[in-house]
Amino acid sequence: MSYLKTKTPRIREKRLDTLNAWLGPAKSAVGEFAGDEAVQRIRTFSQSTNDDVLHALRILSRIENSVTVIHAPRGCAAGALYHKLALGQGNWLVTNLDQKDTIMGADRKLRKAVTSAHRTYRPEVLFILSSPVAAINNDDIQAVVDELQDELELPVIPVFVTGFASRNAVTGYDIVLHSILRQLVRGREAGERNGRVNLLSVTEHRADIQEITRLLTALGLELNILPDHATPGSFVQATGARLSLSLNQDAENYLGTVLRDEYGVPYQAPGRPVGIEATGQWLVAAGKAAGLEQAAAELHRQESARIGRELGDFSLSGVRVYLSLPPGMAFSVASLVEEFGGEIAGITVSHLDVLHKARLEDIASRHPSLQIHVADGQPFEELNILRRIGPDLYIGDGNHLGQVGRLGIPVVSLEHSRLLGYDGTLILCRRISVVLKNRSFGQRLASVALPYKESWLQRSPNWHIKKEVK
Amino acid sequence: MSEKQGKHIAIYGKGGIGKSTTTSNISAALAEAGYRVIQVGCDPKSDSTTILRGGNDLPTVLDTLREQSKVRLEDISAVGFGGVLCIEAGGPVPGVGCAGRGINAAVELLQDLKVFEEYKPDFVLYDVLGDVVCGGFAVPIRDGIADRAFVVTSSDFMAVFAANNLFKAINKYAPSGGARLGGVIANSIQASYSKALIHDFAEESGVPVIGYVPRSITVAQSELYGKTVIEALPESEQAEVYRKLARYIDENNDSVIPKPLNGPELKKWARKWGDRIFEVETGVVQKMEAI
Known part of the structure; x- marks a missing residue:
């Protein structure tokens, strides 16, 4: 049965059980996806949200x-x-x-x-x-x-x-990718096998793409990068590729899935290459899928040694970090934090679905009580949580980083910032170092009051998150 | 995602013209002939399938969606005469919302529930409210839901006017993948001129009339029993009329893109028939080739 027969794809809630409102410990989050269908929650008050x-x-x-x-x-x-x-x-x-x-x-x-x-x-x-x-x-x-x-x-x-059809803005990614494939490649035979690797990238920083391209071309792979910076021809060519490699499953899972199921292009989604370890794992998984495992492992040895030297004694030991990011990004940055000895204090993600089951299980096995908050554009809920947890560092990409700063928490913004691969790791670690050392801006911001009444912040952070009763 | 199973047919016409009665009798006749049939009432009045299921209550799709977040097929369907699966799309509370979008949502839900894949119907009949009043009501003929549309009309001018409007919609949407017209079903044929009037209108619009359904007491009687004519009075002549319609729909896949009359043409056509009817009723004797 073709994915592309209908005008639009199934919405995320139906396709991947996606939740956009939730708060609880990691072990319970795993439970949400254990049954046939996740129970949707609603927000009785929403401060803002994407669509x-x-x-x-x-x-x-x-x-x-x-x-x-x-x-x-x-x-x-x-x-x-x-x-x-x-x-x-x-x-x-x-x-x-x-x-x-x-x-x-x-x-x-x-x-x-x-x-x-x-x-x-x-x-x-x-x-x-x-x-x-x-x-x-x-x-x-x-x-x-x-x-x-x-x-x-x-x-x-x-x-x-x-x-309005879906509560999850990420459905928009699926709809665009569905529409492009439906119009450009539906009904065609798979393109001629061209030996290229589809590098699936949505809204990555241009320099991050350059970094990943540098690594994959060093292995001798020829890339077809899409949908970012793609032309119509890239989509047609994608149907004849040897492999699709994911950089961010949250955004391009639909593209990889359709190319795999309808055109037989294998789809590999080995997490995100964030941090030295994870970049190595990603690179080796990519190399393995392309029959270049040894070369990928060797490249990782060289690159990790180089970055290790550059980073010197960088460590997050004793630093409790709160993350507020889209889920794929949050879980990958969490790995980076732990890789450098830091501790995850809590995580806010814009949505959560079955694609994150394995990561949730991993986190829950090590930190069953770690609090997971699912919210897209709900700063007051997040600030409420942050006041209770009191982390040492906040890494996020939302529009409310200034409000977080008013709590006196050092903030690293990942909006329009490099993150991927060895060089991305280096840049992020350096930014973290700077923020943790130079606290004067944060201290000054902390003297500005929050925009919320104290009575609001006294309520539990999940005050507005309810199970649908009908 | 839905693969299309069976023939999907939309039946349109002005409100009160006998669409639901005609559709239900066609469904019953198809079921009697051994086919698996689904009838979807696309009307906020939600009384399309009443005579197929003995007048029993059936929650509408939209009422159920309002009350429950998770809807199962058994919540919104009932098995009627001859195994016809009856579904009523329903609509919003009168005075609010958008009934056209309601039909849209109901059909989407049926596709989501994989009703067509699992029930494997030979025929799906959509009984759609009245005129094409807005884009929402055109959805069954526009978005590839129905393959063919049929229009029920009587010889009343307003019914013909509504049919002409529907021809306009089909004419607009058919070239971009919308449904084409299977033909006109002439209903409530009683007056001496009715047949000729509908025949003439159809000819002017370039569409076939696939059957003439006479006005009959058997229809009223069967409806009072809460049944189709096929069920209540299977031996009647009227039942045979519906069977003939069903056979046509089953055996004939022809369809056309109609040529609707524009405003002045329709006015001229109506005036012509106004004169003729007056002459017939008042006994003026002259050449009456069309009557």
Whole structure:
């Protein structure tokens, strides 16, 4: 049965049992995924959160020679604006749906926007990103696609995000990847076997990709990197690759799974290469899958010796670290912290699902009481936890790092920061060193009061997380 | 994810025109002929399948979704006459929400529950509310859910008007993978001119009439018993009319893209028939080739 028959993939909750609200010890988190289906929790109050539209834009903004027409009221383009302004990525237009469009339908407006985007940017591929308004309105995007695809002579790919079908923003990654595969490779025979390795990368730092590329090409592997910085041809080529290698399962698991199940491309997801040990394991697993295990082990010996010298006596011994990151990243940074002798004080992850079962089991076997918090954009819950735990260091990538700083906790931000491979490890360790040594900024921030009333913070951190009773 | 099993057919028409009665009788006739049939009522009134299941209560998909986070097939379906699996999509509380999206959600749930893979129907009949009032109600013909649509109409102008609107929707969506039109089912044929009027409208629109269902007391009688005509009065002539429709749907896979009349054309057409009917009723004698 083909994954690509339907307009959209199954939402994360149904495909991977993904939870977006949860708090409890690691041993109980393991239990959540022991049965047939994880019990979903709801948040009776949510401070902020991402949605699938934002996550979809993240991938789309990084497809080479592309333009995205956002079929939405103008506010929905804010995410695209961020990518363009902050990162200089992604050409886009918004159809600026208004009151009249919601009543009369906006097919004509969409057609005009697509034609205009094509004329302005002359892209190699054009995306139409749906939105909550277009979804509720049932605008017939497919008809516009069918009509203009032939006329413009380029792939026009509709991406049917709704902003509400799933509680988990990561569903947006699946929808984009599904849409691209459905439009570009569905129904085709697997591409000619080309001996390349698909390096699956979503929203990684460019320098991190360079580091991984350096390592894999040193083994003699030829890479096809996607979806980041890919062209339509990269996806077609991916179906004939010898192997798909994951850098971050949370984001690209769907791509690896479909390429494996529909085109027979083996999919390897050996965690994330973060820290010296884990990078070595990742590299050896990649080498083994490509029949180059010895060479990978040798490369690891050389690289780890080099980084060991560079790091000198860097140690996190006696440092209790709190992590607030997407799950794949959180678990990999947790390994790095432990590798250098640190202690994990607690973890907040944006979601949790069956992909993390093995990591959870590993953590639970060593630290059964370690608190796991599942929250995307809930700073007040996190601050509540941090006040109780009082860690020595906080590593996160959220928008609320300033608030964490007001607790007097040294903060390392991983947003737009390098992390992967040997060099990424070196850079992260150096940043940690600096933050732990230079505390004056943190001490100054600590004199600023938190934005929450004390009565709020007196409540238990899971006050708003409830089991659905119906 | 759903693989399509069996023929998926949407039956549209103006509210109150006899869609549910016609659909249920076709379902019953198909079941009687030995086929596995699912009938999905896509109407917030949720009374599509009533006469297939003796008038017993059946929770709608949307009511069940509102009450339970986990829905099983047995919560939202009942087995009716001849083993027809009856499902009612239902709708939001009157006055709020969007019934069109409700139909969408209900069909998605059925696909999620793998109803079609597991039940392996030969036919799935979607009985869809009235006119194409918005994008939501067009979903069964638009998103590849149904392969063919049939339109039920009487000779009342408003029913013809609604049928013409549906032709417009099919005409718009069929080229991009939407359902095509199987034909028109002429219902409640009573007046002397009814057959000719519907025949003429269909011809103007380039679509076939697949059957004429006469107005009959047997239909009212069977409905009062809470049954289809096929079940209550299987030997009746009316039952044979429905069987003939069912046979057509079973044996014939033809479909067309209709040519709907535009505003002035429809007005002109209606005026022509207004004149003719007046002449027939008042006894004006002249050449009446169409009647």
